[in-house]
Structures are given as C-alpha cells and as structure tokens.
Amino acid sequence: MYTRKVKIYAGFERFWHWTQAALIIFLALSGFEVHGAYTLFGYEKAVMWHDYAAWAFLVLIVFAIFWHITTGAWRQYIPTTHFIKAQLDYYLFGIFRNAPHPTKKTTLSKLNPLQRLTYFGLKILVIPVQVISGFLYLYYHQTEEVGLHFASLSGVAMLHTFGAFVLVAFIFMHIYLATTGTTWTSNIKAMITGWEEVELSMDEVREEVYPEVVKTSEMGYYFLDRDGYIRDVNAAWLRIYGYSSPEEVIGRHSSMTRKPEDAPALREMLERVLAGQKIESRIVDRVGRDGRPGRHLLTAHPVYISDKIVGMAGFIVDESKNIEKEAER
Amino acid sequence: MKKIFLISLLSLFWAGNLLAAREGQTILYKGKKELKAAHKPSTDHGKLKELQKSFNSPEEVTMACEGCHTERHREIMATNHWTWSRPAVIDGKEVDLGKKNIINNFCIALTSNEPRCTSCHIGYGWKDGNFDFTDKKKVDCLVCHDRTGTYKKFPTGAGYPVTKETLFMGKKKFFPPDYTKIAQNVGIPTRDNCGTCHFFGGGGNNVKHGDLEKALSKPSKDIDIHMAADGENMLCIDCHVTDKHNIKGKMYSVSSADTNHVYCESCHAAPVHANNVLEEHSERVACQTCHIPTYARANPTKMWWDWSKAGRFDKNGKGIIITNSKGEQDYNFMKGEFRWEKNVTPEYVWFNGTARHTLVTDTINPQKIVQLNRLKGSYADKHAKIWPVKVMRGKQIYDSEYKTLIIPKLFGKKESGAYWKNFDWNLAATRGMEAAGLPYSGHYGFVQTEMYWPLNHMVTSADKALTCTDCHSRNSRLAALTDFYLPGRDRSATLDMLGMILILLAIGGSITHGLIRLITKSK
Numbered sequence: 001m002y003t004r005k006v007k008i009y010a011g012f013e014r015f016w017h018w019t020q021a022a023l024i025i026f027l028a029l030s031g032f033e034v035h036g037a038y039t040l041f042g043y044e045k046a047v048m049w050h051d052y053a054a055w056a057f058l059v060l061i062v063f064a065i066f067w068h069i070t071t072g073a074w075r076q077y078i079p080t081t082h083f084i085k086a087q088l089d090y091y092l093f094g095i096f097r098n099a100p101h102p103t104k105k106t107t108l109s110k111l112n113p114l115q116r117l118t119y120f121g122l123k124i125l126v127i128p129v130q131v132i133s134g135f136l137y138l139y140y141h142q143t144e145e146v147g148l149h150f151a152s153l154s155g156v157a158m159l160h161t162f163g164a165f166v167l168v169a170f171i172f173m174h175i176y177l178a179t180t181g182t183t184w185t186s187n188i189k190a191m192i193t194g195w196e197e198v199e200l201s202m203d204e205v206r207e208e209v210y211p212e213v214v215k216t217s218e219m220g221y222y223f224l225d226r227d228g229y230i231r232d233v234n235a236a237w238l239r240i241y242g243y244s245s246p247e248e249v250i251g252r253h254s255s256m257t258r259k260p261e262d263a264p265a266l267r268e269m270l271e272r273v274l275a276g277q278k279i280e281s282r283i284v285d286r287v288g289r290d291g292r293p294g295r296h297l298l299t300a301h302p303v304y305i306s307d308k309i310v311g312m313a314g315f316i317v318d319e320s321k322n323i324e325k326e327a328e329r
Numbered sequence: 330m331k332k333i334f335l336i337s338l339l340s341l342f343w344a345g346n347l348l349a350a351r352e353g354q355t356i357l358y359k360g361k362k363e364l365k366a367a368h369k370p371s372t373d374h375g376k377l378k379e380l381q382k383s384f385n386s387p388e389e390v391t392m393a394c395e396g397c398h399t400e401r402h403r404e405i406m407a408t409n410h411w412t413w414s415r416p417a418v419i420d421g422k423e424v425d426l427g428k429k430n431i432i433n434n435f436c437i438a439l440t441s442n443e444p445r446c447t448s449c450h451i452g453y454g455w456k457d458g459n460f461d462f463t464d465k466k467k468v469d470c471l472v473c474h475d476r477t478g479t480y481k482k483f484p485t486g487a488g489y490p491v492t493k494e495t496l497f498m499g500k501k502k503f504f505p506p507d508y509t510k511i512a513q514n515v516g517i518p519t520r521d522n523c524g525t526c527h528f529f530g531g532g533g534n535n536v537k538h539g540d541l542e543k544a545l546s547k548p549s550k551d552i553d554i555h556m557a558a559d560g561e562n563m564l565c566i567d568c569h570v571t572d573k574h575n576i577k578g579k580m581y582s583v584s585s586a587d588t589n590h591v592y593c594e595s596c597h598a599a600p601v602h603a604n605n606v607l608e609e610h611s612e613r614v615a616c617q618t619c620h621i622p623t624y625a626r627a628n629p630t631k632m633w634w635d636w637s638k639a640g641r642f643d644k645n646g647k648g649i650i651i652t653n654s655k656g657e658q659d660y661n662f663m664k665g666e667f668r669w670e671k672n673v674t675p676e677y678v679w680f681n682g683t684a685r686h687t688l689v690t691d692t693i694n695p696q697k698i699v700q701l702n703r704l705k706g707s708y709a710d711k712h713a714k715i716w717p718v719k720v721m722r723g724k725q726i727y728d729s730e731y732k733t734l735i736i737p738k739l740f741g742k743k744e745s746g747a748y749w750k751n752f753d754w755n756l757a758a759t760r761g762m763e764a765a766g767l768p769y770s771g772h773y774g775f776v777q778t779e780m781y782w783p784l785n786h787m788v789t790s791a792d793k794a795l796t797c798t799d800c801h802s803r804n805s806r807l808a809a810l811t812d813f814y815l816p817g818r819d820r821s822a823t824l825d826m827l828g829m830i831l832i833l834l835a836i837g838g839s840i841t842h843g844l845i846r847l848i849t850k851s852k
C-alpha cells in the first residue's frame with residue numbers, strides 16, 4: 001500500500017472544529033439542564049451560559065462560513081450519490097475484513113460520501129434549525145412585538161429540543177466513526193495535528209513515479225529546442241559527457257557535442273525529427289567536456305506541445321566502455 | 330483569523346459580564362426624609378385652646394377638628410373609606426361593588442349585620458340601612474389620626490367607642506377613650522392606625538389577607554423588607570400615597586377596575602435586575618410573585634371556612650369551640666369549621682388587573698365551586714401577569730331554589746332573627762334577604778365558594794426571593810397554570826422518548842460495531 005503524509009486540516013479548520021465541538025457539547029449540557037433533565041450548573045447559570053455560548057456559536061458560524069466561501073472548502077460537503085453504497089458496504093462488512101477504504105481522502109476531498117451526507121445534513125438542516133429556533137427562543141417576546149406570531153413557545157421549544165437530541169446522537173456516532181480511519185486513532189490525530197497518512201491510488205503512484213524515473217535514470221536524457229539549443233538534460237547525461245552541473249550546457253547549442261565534421265549529421269537528424277520522424281537507435285561519436293571523445297547509443301523523437309513539434313528529445317547510453325573492451329580483444 | 334475570533338469571543342464574554350455586573354437599581358422613593366419627619370405634625374395640637382377641654386362624645390372631637398380643618402369632611406365623604414361603595418361599569422352595566430354590597434366567604438355580607446361590621450367604618454353610628462352619609466359630625470377622625478394607641482372602637486358598636494368599661498365576648502375589656510389626650514396628640518396615620526382595621530378583617534388577626542396582620546406593627550426584615558422596624562420602617566401611607574384623604578390602593582375582593590393602584594414600579598424604576606433574563610420576566614411575572622415567596626410568615630391565616638358545620642352544641646347546651654394545639658380555632662359553633670395555615674405557599678393566577686364578582690343577584694351553578702371574585706387574565710392576554718394569590722375557600726349559604734347566594738342575618742338581638750342567637754339558618758336567610766330587599770325561596774343549601782386575594786405585602790429581601798427552579802422544574806409552583814409552555818416544567822414526553830431512543834441507538838450501534846471490529850481483529 002502506498003501512502004503519503006498530507007496536511008489535511010488547515011489551522012482554522014482544526015480550531016473551528018474543536019471550538020464547535022466544545023460549544024455544542026456545552027450547549028447540550030446546559031440546554032438539557034434548562035430542559036429539566038438534571039441539575040448541573042444551576043438553572044440560572046445554565047440559562048445564562050447557554051445564551052452566551054449560543055452567541056459565541058453564532059460568531060464561530062459566521063467565521064466558518066466566511067472561511068468556507070473564501071477557500072472554496074464548502075464544495076466538500078456537496079453530497080454525491082457516488083460510492084454511497086460502497087461506503088455503506090465498507091462500514092457494514094469491509095471494515096471487519098480490513099478491506100481498503102472504498103473512497104480516498106485528499107485535501108480537496110476529505111469526506112467520504114456518507115460523511116458528506118451527514119455533515120451536509122448537519123450544516124444545512126440541523127445546525128441552522130437549532131440556531132434559528134434557539135434565537136427565536138431567546139427573543140421570543142421581541143419576535144412577538146415585531147408581529148411574528150407563534151401560538152406559543154412550545155413549537156419553538158419542541159423543535160429546539162428535537163435538534164438537541166439529534167446533535168447529541170450525532171456526537172456519539174461521530175466520535176465513534178472518527179475511530180474508523182486507517183487506524184483507531186489516525187483520524188483523531190489528524191484533527192489535532194492537521195497531518196494524516198493518506199492512501200495513494202495506483203494512478204497517483206504512477207503519476208508520482210513518472211518524472212522521478214526520468215530524473216534518476218542511468219540513461220542520459222536530453223531535450224533540444226527547434227533551433228538545436230539544449231534545453232534540458234538529466235544527471236546521467238551530464239555524467240556521460242563529463243559535466244558537473246546543468247548550467248554548463250543548458251542554453252548552449254547542441255553542435256558543441258560533436259566534432260565539426262559530424263555537426264551536419266546532427267543537424268540533419270534534428271531536421272528529420274522535427275519533420276516527425278523517430279530515431280530508434282544510432283551510435284554516434286560525441287565530444288565531451290574539454291574535448292574528451294566518446295561514443296554512445298542514442299534515441300530521438302519529436303516533442304509535442306499542443307500538437308506542435310517544439311523540439312527533439314531522447315535518451316543516450318554510453319558505448320565507450322564496450323568499444324574499449326572490443327579494442328582490447 | 331484565530332486572533333479575530335478570540336478577540337470577538339472575549340469581547341462577547343466581557344459584554345456579558347458587563348450586563349451581569351450592572352448592580353444597583355434606581356429607587357424613586359422620596360418618602361424617607363419627608364414622611365419620617367412628617368410623623369411629627371408641624372402643629373403641636375396640645376397647644377391649641379380648642380382642644381384644651383373635655384369632650385363628651387367623639388362627635389364633639391370631630392367638630393373641634395372641623396373648627397380648624399374646615400371642609401375636610403368633604404374629602405372624607407368622597408372616599409371609599411367612608412362610602413364603602415365602588416361603582417364601576419362592568420361589561421357595559423353600572424355595578425356598585427365595595428364593602429357595602431359585596432359578598433365574601435368570611436362573614437358573608439354587611440346588610441343586616443351593620444353594627445358588627447361597621448366597627449371598622451370611619452364613622453359613627455352606621456347601625457342599619459338608614460345611616461346619614463352626609464352628616465359631617467359622624468366622621469371619625471381619630472381612628473386614623475390617634476397617636477396614643479388608646480383609641481378603640483367597640484367591635485359591635487357601629488363605629489363608636491364605649492362610654493363605660495365594657496367586656497367583649499366575655500374576654501376583652503374596652504375602655505372609654507380619653508378624648509382630650511387623644512385629640513391633643515393627633516398625627517399622621519402609622520401602621521398601627523391602618524392596622525386597627527386592616528390587620529383584623531374577618532374577625533381576627535390575619536384572618537382575611539394573609540399578608541396583613543399585627544406582626545406588621547413592628548416587623549422584622551424577614552416579615553417585610555419595606556416596613557421592617559430595623560430597616561426602611563416605611564408606613565402604609567408611604568406607598569398608599571394619599572391625596573385629599575383619598576388613599577391610593579384598593580383590593581380586588583371589593584373592586585374590579587384597574588384604577589387607583591399602588592405599583593412596585595412607582596418606586597422601583599426599571600431596570601431592577603442585574604440579569605437581563607430576570608428583567609424580561611417582569612413582562613409576564615408580577616414582582617410580587619418572586620418577592621413574596623410565602624405569606625402568613627408570622628401568624629397563621631384562615632384558609633377554609635365551612636359555615637355548613639356551624640351550630641353544634643354539647644349535651645349541656647353549650648356551644649362547641651375546638652382549639653388545636655397551636656391555639657387556632659378549628660371549630661366554632663357560631664361560625665363553623667376552619668382551617669388555618671402558616672408560611673403559606675401562594676397559589677398563582679394570570680391576572681390583567683381587572684376582576685369580576687359574583688353579585689348577590691347573580692345566578693350561580695351550585696354543582697360547581699362558585700368564584701365570588703375572579704381575577705381575569707390568561708397567557709394569551711398580553712396584559713396579564715402571573716400573580717401570587719391567597720385563595721380563600723369555604724362553604725356558605727345559598728338559595729337552593731332561586732340559585733342565588735344568600736345574605737344571612739348573623740348579628741343582632743334574638744328577636745331580630747340573628748343566626749348567632751337562634752342558630753336557625755332559614756330565619757337568618759329570611760331576615761337578611763328581607764333587609765337587602767331581595768327574594769328568598771325559603772330553601773337553602775351550602776355551596777362551596779372561592780375568593781382570590783392578590784398578595785402585595787410581606788415582601789422579602791432579594792436573597793429570599795424565588796429562584797428559577799421554583800417554577801422551572803418538574804415540580805413547579807406554577808403547575809396549575811397550564812395554558813403555556815414553561816421551560817424546565819414542560820416537555821413532550823413523546824419527543825423525549827424518541828430523543829432518548831435516538832441517542833441509545835447511536836451509542837448502542839457504535840458499541841456493537843466497535844466490538845465486532847475488536848473481535849474480528851480488524852483495525
């Protein structure tokens with residue numbers, strides 16, 4: 001399995017999340033005391049602090065909305081029906097067999113479809129209902145003065161109480177589901193530190209490996225522009241030619257890599273490639289650093305950008321050692 | 330971002346604390362200096378020649394007062410203390426309420442019983458229906474202005490003091506007043522002057538109101554924070570502000586309109602609470618509700634009076650009186666069965682300031698408890714607030730055929746047919762209704778009645794006021810007020826059950842799922 005450490009929760013997200021968690025838990029504790037379920041803070045304090053916490057919650061929500069809009073993070077909560085079944089299957093069966101998570105988490109898509117749906121419901125429905133019913137509750141007399149008539153407080157209170165139950169149930173579910181990450185604690189650690197080991201798909205792995213391979217290959221790599229100037233080479237190319245840094249060659253004309261009598265052959269090959277041909281293999285004699293001679297096998301092909309040939313690239317393998325061996329023989 | 334949020338959070342709490350810290354309230358009570366000084370009149374009445382003589386009758390004293398305070402009798406005669414009547418337009422009809430006309434469930438009614446009841450009239454000689462309300466000689470100045478504490482009207486003397494030493498009910502001695510001394514020492518009314526009548530309504534200490542009784546003569550702060558002798562020491566008339574002898578305030582037992590009242594707010598200007606939530610409560614909760622947590626804190630008040638049980642005698646023909654271990658009469662052959670209570674938790678009603686009364690001419694439904702007065706209001710009525718009341722309950726005589734209440738003749742000589750001499754309800758009903766000029770069928774029964782007395786006195790210190798959970802809890806004091814949603818008291822049992830099921834499902838589901846993960850050793 002391929003994984004990578006990713007910064008998955010920004011500082012604000014973590015701050016927002018834990019402040020929200022603390023506020024909701026406190027609102028639930030004080031709220032259910034107001035509801036008459038138990039005595040904890042003392043009724044007067046419960047009411048007073050419930051009201052203060054409610055205001056703090058509202059401020060937090062305003063900040064969070066601002067953050068979500070400006071960062072575009074809101075897109076994550078847009079529900080999708082893709083993979084919902086797969087995700088359900090995973091929680092119901094796969095998880096017990098250590099099957100892989102059916103959906104993967106990235107900075108841009110942290111939430112699996114089930115989470116998306118739950119949080120979407122939470123943010124679009126439960127929390128707004130709770131906040132709106134809460135403020136109607138708080139300003140019940142004033143809403144009447146404004147002419148907003150409710151038959152009695154009971155409707156508002158019932159809605160608010162219902163929302164409170166849903167939120168408390170959510171807390172329990174949510175805390176449990178937070179343990180279903182890669183390990184029991186990986187999600188929770190991520191929400192604290194911001195970093196998480198994220199699984200990579202094979203495509204991602206390939207994508208990642210691809211440029212790396214060219215850079216670190218033992219084959220020399222080169223790229224010339226249409227005029228024959230050297231635009232890129234890799235470490236192996238430099239080694240084969242005897243250079244120590246790319247600055248020494250990049251930007252110079254490719255003719256410096258040949259004896260003067262071989263230069264026309266190079267130009268002719270460039271012209272053929274720019275016309276669309278490929279050179280499968282050819283042995284050439286080069287001129288390395290300080291005029292050091294050598295011989296290598298070369299490939300060449302046109303490089304396209306938006307259907308236009310912008311240059312020639314290819315690989316080289318040193319043949320000097322083989323030649324020396326042959327000579328010895 | 331974090332900083333901005335923290336700052337806004339902090340400022341929020343700071344603002345909240347500012348609100349909470351808003352201590353102290355504005356009290357618009359200016360009486361302290363002025364009235365306390367005025368307890369001593371500017372004139373030394375002892376130096377007035379007009380009063381340096383002996384008086385043969387209380388009327389002579391009144392005329393001596395009139396000599397200087399001319400025309401004051403006109404003021405007196407315009408007040409309810411004199412007329413005992415309170416005309417009001419109720420539902421488009423002119424109705425005369427007031428002590429003179431009202432029916433209660435203590436001694437029931439004035440008509441035909443005058444000499445007993447009018448011992449508390451501020452006049453002399455209202456002994457029957459023929460009293461002359463225009464005779465200025467009959468105004469009793471002394472009952473309110475006596476500062477010697479020696480002026481006493483005789484309980485059955487139609488408002489007169491005695492002329493020679495007299496025993497009342499074979500127990501209490503009454504002496505003829507020393508009019509010269511009393512006249513030379515007059516002053517403004519103190520709590521004792523008002524208390525002479527208002528503490529003893531219904532025939533004994535604290536019988537009627539429950540929050541007005543002799544302990545208010547020199548109360549401690551625990552009994553009444555305003556009148557506390559060791560505190561503000563306010564007089565009745567500090568709140569019951571008086572203008573031209575018209576004393577502000579009136580009781581819903583005898584009146585119905587919301588006029589001429591004394592309000593807490595007259596002195597305590599809003600905001601009075603440091604806590605906004607409490608301050609908002611005053612929109613729907615009367616100050617009295619929280620600040621009079623209990624009444625009758627010093628002495629018991631009568632809560633139940635069953636006239637139907639009256640008239641029991643022992644085998645020797647002696648009227649039965651049963652006194653309990655606390656010294657309260659549980660039974661009196663003249664009056665029936667009583668129940669007393671001390672430290673009473675008030676009952677609570679929605680009250681918008683107006684009342685309705687059951688008049689003696691009204692038809693009643695004897696199957697139901699008859700409300701002699703009814704305080705109007707409900708949650709839906711935006712002018713109504715929750716008020717603490719003493720509810721006086723009992724049984725009293727009614728006409729079982731005409732379905733009306735009955736005014737019985739209780740007091741009088743044997744020949745007059747008075748119940749307290751003959752113990753014959755039929756005779757008492759006949760004579761009483763005759764005197765009132767009302768029909769009586771000759772058939773009577775006893776019906777249960779209720780009377781509502783809003784509480785205003787015996788305000789405690791703020792730290793003894795009700796707290797949230799006195800009302801906002803499952804065993805709320807407001808259990809009887811069911812026409813609105815009260816947080817902490819009310820809930821939907823169905824919703825709570827659904828909610829608990831939801832939470833248990835969440836917890837149960839998580840635990841089950843987690844256990845399976847553990848057992849199958851998946852991560």
Ligand code: HEM
Nearest residue numbers: 017020021022024025110119171174175178187188189191
């Ligand atoms: C009632 C309180 C809570 C609410 C409303 C809440 C809400 C949320 C939301 C909306 C997310 C998604 C955040 C995002 O990526 O944009 C989230 C993620 C998370 N929350 Fe909470 N949370 C609460 C309490 C908790 C608690 C108490 C814990 C830990 C013990 C917790 C742990 C986590 C973790 C670990 C994640 C990341 C989950 C994942 O990526 O799968 N939360 N929470």
Ligand code: HEM
Nearest residue numbers: 027028031032035047050054131134135137138157164167
């Ligand atoms: C901005 C959000 C909120 C506002 C403005 C708000 C406001 C209120 C108000 C005004 C009350 C009546 C008592 C009082 O004055 O304190 C109340 C009661 C209550 N609140 Fe909230 N609240 C909010 C959020 C929450 C949350 C998140 C929960 C639970 C998770 C909650 C649970 C409760 C409960 C259970 C009651 C008692 C309801 C009853 O029995 O009638 N509240 N809330």
